Amino acid sequence: MTDSAASFDIDVRQGVLKLAPRGDWRARFLGGLDDPLRDFADDSVGRDLVIDMAAVERLDTVGAMMLQRTMHSCTSRTSTSEFLNASEAQAALLKQVESHLDPCHVEPLHGNIVVVLIDRLGRGVADAYFASLEVMSFIGLTLSTAWRVLFNPKKMRWTSTVYHMEEAGLNAMPIVGLMSFLIGAVVAFMGAKILRMFNADIFTVELVGISVLREFGVLLSAILIAGRSGSAFTAQIGSMKIREEIDAMRVLGLDPMEVLVLPRVIALVIMLPILALVASVLGVIGGGLVAAMAMDISPALFVSRFQETIVINHFWAGLIKAPFFAFVIAIIGCFQGMEVEGSAESLGQRTTLSVVQALFLVILIDAFFAMFYLEIDF
Amino acid sequence: MTDAGGDGKHVIEVEGLKTQFGDFVVHEDLDLNVERGEILGVVGGSGTGKSVLMRAIIGLKRPSAGAVRIFGEDYYQASDKDREAIEERWGVLFQGGALFSSLTVAQNVMAPLKEHLNLPEELVRDIAALKISMSGLPEEAGAKYPSELSGGMKKRAGLARALALDPEIVFLDEPTAGLDPIGAAKFDELIVNLKESLGLTVFMVTHDLDTLHATCDRVAVLAEKRVMACGPLEEVRKTDHPWIQEYFSGPRGRAALAHKASEGMS
Ligand SMILES: Nc1ncnc2c1ncn2[C@@H]1O[C@H](COP(=O)(O)OP(=O)(O)OP(=O)(O)O)[C@@H](O)[C@H]1O
Ligand SMILES: [Mg+2]
Numbered sequence A: 001m002t003d004s005a006a007s008f009d010i011d012v013r014q015g016v017l018k019l020a021p022r023g024d025w026r027a028r029f030l031g032g033l034d035d036p037l038r039d040f041a042d043d044s045v046g047r048d049l050v051i052d053m054a055a056v057e058r059l060d061t062v063g064a065m066m067l068q069r070t071m072h073s074c075t076s077r078t079s080t081s082e083f084l085n086a087s088e089a090q091a092a093l094l095k096q097v098e099s100h101l102d103p104c105h106v107e108p109l110h111g112n113i114v115v116v117l118i119d120r121l122g123r124g125v126a127d128a129y130f131a132s133l134e135v136m137s138f139i140g141l142t143l144s145t146a147w148r149v150l151f152n153p154k155k156m157r158w159t160s161t162v163y164h165m166e167e168a169g170l171n172a173m174p175i176v177g178l179m180s181f182l183i184g185a186v187v188a189f190m191g192a193k194i195l196r197m198f199n200a201d202i203f204t205v206e207l208v209g210i211s212v213l214r215e216f217g218v219l220l221s222a223i224l225i226a227g228r229s230g231s232a233f234t235a236q237i238g239s240m241k242i243r244e245e246i247d248a249m250r251v252l253g254l255d256p257m258e259v260l261v262l263p264r265v266i267a268l269v270i271m272l273p274i275l276a277l278v279a280s281v282l283g284v285i286g287g288g289l290v291a292a293m294a295m296d297i298s299p300a301l302f303v304s305r306f307q308e309t310i311v312i313n314h315f316w317a318g319l320i321k322a323p324f325f326a327f328v329i330a331i332i333g334c335f336q337g338m339e340v341e342g343s344a345e346s347l348g349q350r351t352t353l354s355v356v357q358a359l360f361l362v363i364l365i366d367a368f369f370a371m372f373y374l375e376i377d378f
Numbered sequence B: 001m002t003d004a005g006g007d008g009k010h011v012i013e014v015e016g017l018k019t020q021f022g023d024f025v026v027h028e029d030l031d032l033n034v035e036r037g038e039i040l041g042v043v044g045g046s047g048t049g050k051s052v053l054m055r056a057i058i059g060l061k062r063p064s065a066g067a068v069r070i071f072g073e074d075y076y077q078a079s080d081k082d083r084e085a086i087e088e089r090w091g092v093l094f095q096g097g098a099l100f101s102s103l104t105v106a107q108n109v110m111a112p113l114k115e116h117l118n119l120p121e122e123l124v125r126d127i128a129a130l131k132i133s134m135s136g137l138p139e140e141a142g143a144k145y146p147s148e149l150s151g152g153m154k155k156r157a158g159l160a161r162a163l164a165l166d167p168e169i170v171f172l173d174e175p176t177a178g179l180d181p182i183g184a185a186k187f188d189e190l191i192v193n194l195k196e197s198l199g200l201t202v203f204m205v206t207h208d209l210d211t212l213h214a215t216c217d218r219v220a221v222l223a224e225k226r227v228m229a230c231g232p233l234e235e236v237r238k239t240d241h242p243w244i245q246e247y248f249s250g251p252r253g254r255a256a257l258a259h260k261a262s263e264g265m266s
Helices: A031-043 A061-074 A088-098 A113-151 A158-197 A201-242 A245-251 A256-294 A299-309 A312-339 A344-376 B050-057 B080-088 B105-116 B121-134 B139-143 B151-162 B181-198 B209-215 B233-238 B242-249 B251-265
Strands: A006-013 A016-025 A049-052 A056-059 A082-084 B010-021 B024-035 B039-044 B065-070 B090-093 B169-173 B201-205 B218-223 B226-231
Touching: A006 A031, A016 A061, A031 A061, A031 B121, A049 A061, A056 A061, A056 A088, A061 A088, A061 B121, A082 A088, A088 B121, A088 B181, A113 A256, A113 A312, A158 A201, A158 A256, A201 A245, A201 A256, A201 A299, A201 A312, A201 A344, A245 A256, A256 A299, A256 A312, A312 A344, B010 B050, B010 B201, B024 B050, B024 B201, B024 B226, B039 B050, B039 B181, B039 B209, B050 B065, B050 B169, B050 B201, B080 B090, B080 B105, B090 B151, B105 B121, B105 B139, B105 B151, B121 B139, B121 B151, B151 B169, B151 B181, B181 B201, B181 B209, B201 B209, B209 B251, B218 B233, B218 B242, B226 B233, B226 B242, B233 B242, B242 B251
Parallel strands: A016 A049, A016 A056, A049 A082, B039 B201, B039 B218, B090 B169, B169 B201
Antiparallel strands: A006 A016, B010 B024, B010 B065, B218 B226
């Protein structure tokens, strides 16, 4: 298939321009003719033009459009311009496209690039402000829904809640446990190496115990759940939003907060502490195992030292944070899902945003807790 | 428009087709031919497998038995290159429109043009504008995203995309569902027009009796997993099958017929 399948000739007879297209005038062969034809049209504005179709073997809408376009931009309407020798089908096609020659916009209008950039910056700041307000109001809405459901327990969606507990909690247990186990081991290794220099091997127990119980167990679980379930919540709710399922729920008198959001929030708030507990236990076991293998701290010694030095406060200090993390992750996941609009692209953006924001907030809250504990000496 | 491939008369041949989802058989031993340059209407009750038949023909639902030949070639056996050649020669309008949600309408129409043809950008834009206008959409619809369109406009935008490459066959799944009656009538007119000026072959799933009367050269009725009747409307109407009788002789069927008759007289 060559580009030369289509061509055109021009000649002038008694002051009338004559354009004679020839060959196969279908879209695929016309790429090279677009510019020449436009130039020709620009040069001959206002002149009389006849187009002789005799040598055109095939024509499709694109060919017809290009010829009609040329015809229209050349001629003043009242002239003798016309198509000659067009077969019946060609004439029909030419007529068909004639009334559809106006260009249309491909994208929504963009203005000046500087203006657009400033505009975007402004919008970004304003959006961040309004989004934070909206998250607040979403939290309020969730809490008031929870309050209402509390007094009308029949409205509680148990099936859905239990499903999400399994999906987001139970199914995440192996990976959370494994990660925590490995982190516990890594911490113990670090401790072993550095503490040995001071001949203080035994403090590895404290190192592992305190860091895993207070921070790593719960933080790791939260990070994993944010990546695993927060994003899933956004995607689930977002795709329902795109297909108007949320709107359908509303008009059927089902409250999406009750049906979709509350079960997810409750499921995570219940499951994350359990996950954090499992993570803490496995983290300590991982540390203990390394202590036994790489150092001379036998399991029995590890356990007795652990009991002596690690007060229960460390455990509670970690676990108390879990429901807060869970709440934030679930709220952000659902909120971003509800914010999805129209396109698949928006769904992707919101899912990313949901994970990033949830992680950010989890770390932020963790920092607040650390300061708080420091102040109250917990 | 006779290109290489296809033995002239039949552009689509379906032979002994069987499709199933798990154990659930949708079609069994189904035969259907579509002739070059005709508009074939496919009717049948909801859930009889019209959409699935269309998907089987356009290569989206592999049949568990039987053969589907398009331009004389078995799509499921063809090489990648042949497949691409076939894909350039058909256009599809899905039941739900299936527009790319992250592209504007114009970009949707431009997508197949850019993929298959090597044309200058300016021309591609002009072509998109032409197809959008031909499908009966207003000019400003080009820059809109699918989520900003009404249901009927989505249909039209889907049609514009289906027609982007000037295909030889277009598959339309319920093109007039959700259009206002005037819009639907215009749509019918457009299809007939295109068929006549472009030599288009049309495979159209429809529930719309007026469309059937206004456009279709032949009608195929899907029931009991097979094509129960296939032929010109007049013949099919006479078939002795309870569903067919009810379909064409029910109040809507008679209304459409009366309308057609009154049009014929004036
Ligand atoms: N992906 C799928 N998985 C399982 N079954 C399916 C699937 N798609 C369709 N079916 C079944 O195949 C049958 C035919 O479906 P199809 O969509 O072709 O119906 P239709 O004739 O187009 O109906 P309508 O007129 O309502 O569009 C239905 O019974 C449907 O349940
Ligand atoms: Mg269908």
